[in-house]
Amino acid sequence: MRVYIPATWPMLRKLxxxxxxxxxxxxAFALTPKLRESYTVGDxxxxxxxxxxxxxxxxxxLLSVEFGLGEDSTPARRIVVxxxxxDIALRPDLDDGAVRIRGPVELSxxxxxxxxTADAEFAVRQAAGVIDAADLGDLDAEFLIGEAEDHELAWYDPGEVAFLVELG
Known part of the structure; x- marks a missing residue:
């Protein structure tokens, strides 16, 4: 099953x-039966x-936590692996698409x-600062989250990640 794992720059360095x-x-997140049921249309x-x-x-x-711990040098970029x-388990206690991975994920x-991309950093840093407020229904915070989500994530082949980290 294809899973989507939230990450940060330090996690990418460790990878x-x-x-x-x-x-x-x-x-992680995946196309689970519960996620499929929550949408009336969509392939x-x-x-x-x-x-x-x-x-x-x-x-x-994750970025919110890192910034809260004083890791301000962490690039403000959302990362999804x-x-x-x-070997995954469904997580009905969390969001519709949430799953649990057992153990580390090998590069292979x-x-x-x-x-x-770099042009998203300002919006992502602002969004990371208000993510908890957005989760609690703050409309101004949700607007800032939307500003970050308006930026599309760039795609990288796993073989390019070392170069990405080196340049980052």
Missing amino acids: VANERLDPVGGT DDELEYAAMSEAARASLR AADLD SIAAVHVD
Whole structure:
């Protein structure tokens, strides 16, 4: 199953160094039966995009924590790692597309890495600062989240990630 794993720049650096990704809490997103049921229309590609979008929003939450810990040098870019895995469990206690990954994700299982471009950094940094307020219904915060989500993530082949990290 294709899963979308929220990540941050430091996690990407570790992926390059260790050739494996350790998802925070084992959390990822996928086209689950519950996600499919929550949409009245949409083909598999559109629903996969919805799962990836949930992972991108979760990446904002991870960035919020890093910035809150004083890691201001972390690039303000949402990162989603797409991987093909078999050993996952559904998470009905979380969002419709949430799944749990058991263990680290090996580089050989990664299909693509999606990363914000530099022009999204201002919007992403603002969004990361208000993600909790948006989750609690603050409309101004939700507007800032929307500003970040208006930026499309760039696609990278797993073989390009080392160069991306080096340039970043």
